[in-house]
Amino acid sequence: MKEQNKMSSKPVCSLIWQMGLPMIVSMILQAVYNIVDTAFVINCGEEGVAGNLALTFAFPVQLLIIAVGVGTGVGINALLSKSLGAGNRDKADKAVGNGIFLAAVIYAVFLLFGLFGAKPFIEMQAQGDERVVQMGTQYLTICCCCSFGAIGFTVYERFLQSTGKTTLSTIAQIGGAAANVLLDYVFIYPLGWGVTGAAAATVIGQVLSLALAMTFHYSCNRELRNKLKNILPDRKIIGEIYHIGFSAALMQGLLSVMMLGVNLILGEARNAQLLQGSFGIYYKVMQFALFACFGLSNTIISALSYNFGKGDKKRSEACVKWGIVNTLIVSAVITVFFEALARPLAGLFGLASGNGEEEIENTVEQAIRIASVGYVFMGFSIAVQGVLQALGYAAYPLLISFLRLAVFVFPAVWLLTLTDNVETSVWWAFPVAETLTAAVSAALLWHALRRKLTVLTTGAALPDDGGENAANVAAAKENGI
DSSP states (O other): OHHHHHHHHSOHHHHHHHHHHHHHHHHHHHHHHHHHHHHHHHTSSTTHHHHHHHHHHHHHHHHHHHHHHHHHHHHHHHHHHHHHHTTOHHHHHHHHHHHHHHHHHHHHHHHHHHHHTHHHHHHHHHTTOHHHHHHHHHHHHHHHHTTHHHHHHHHHHHHHHHTTOHHHHHHHHHHHHHHHHHHHHHHHTTSOOHHHHHHHHHHHHHHHHHHHHHHHHHHHOTTSOOOGGGGSOOHHHHHHHHHHHHHHHHHHHHHHHHHHHHHHHHTTSTTHHHHHHHHHHHHHHHHHHHHHHHHHHHHHHHHHHHHHHHTOHHHHHHHHHHHHHHHHHHHHHHHHHHHHTHHHHHHTTGGGGOTTOOHHHHHHHHHHHHHGGGHHHHHHHHHHHHHHHHTTOSHHHHHHHHIIIIITHHHHHHHHTTSTTHHHHGGGHHHHHHHHHHHHHHHHHHHHHHHHTTHHHHOOOOTTTTTHHHHHHHHHHHTTO
């Protein structure tokens, strides 16, 4: 239990960085799959533009796969960390088994979608372009039918993270990402497989990450016991996983809704294909910033859940403080990086414009420069979501995502598509939405801290948690943690 105890003894700021940096790397590497696919496909010749649109139209479902897997993983992580903090190993073991069961169920759903829903989904966005429909259907079908790697990894990754073994989960992620980069080149260029090769490289990389994470879990995770009987579904355990995980999945799933909605809005604008293609590229580049913030948010969930379950008020408050501060630092650094390197980043995709034109490159550069203005506000809101999830709130984090990914974005994008200089002005919708959401997040955080942290001094159960927090405090004290 040596590694586990660092969550109750190590200085909190150092703890956040020690656990958070591997998680940041791990989350950022998830973006590598889509960035690499897009960069290779868009520069592969005459079909680059169509290939980029195909990947753009498929991306909302890829985001949804990640969303459901990560949301389930967040619930598993919170339950595992809280159970370990309270000394309840039997409950932690059941959370592991039911996590594996849930991963199998989620994969079955996306397998069916890949077989029967991929083509209609692409057709809905492609506006009759048969080549884009064909390429998008091929790519999305492979990604869905072989999604067990991505889904399984998000679960086994959380088994490692919940016990503090974030470095091992990062190694597994790096292994898969490296394989994806290598295979993308081989499949797309020497073998000439196009978008089919991009999809094959992606799923092979994801399966490799899963295999490594499983190896690390079964060989190194001594804190958790693996019993076949625990894979049988337990309604209570699943309910506790999705008490937090359902809202987390919905929050992540709204990324998919946002991208689909913006794609459809841009499809009605002037110069629609340029805007849709540029948005698809920008949004994948932006995943670096988004996933970095999610990495620290996940760290907040692990550290705060543990100390809140233990009943340590001082360390819980420190987890909130340093979790938010460190997330703001990371998002600010990424903002500076994007502003400084907007042109080179856009240049990765410039060959798609063809014939010496620079429309896509210029538009993507404008998107990066303008939208990155809102990253610090985005980081704050995502950090607050992690705090709220760790404290047992489900509705508040979901509300934050709903505001920043739908309520504020869609009207702003639509209004800005009506302007004369739409190629530049439309990107201001994103920092506007992030700023407004950050204001709401601050109010929700203030309200939550006033209510939830009082339980650590009074021991009284909160009216909306069924006494769970008080039970965790009592269990922690009984076990001398």
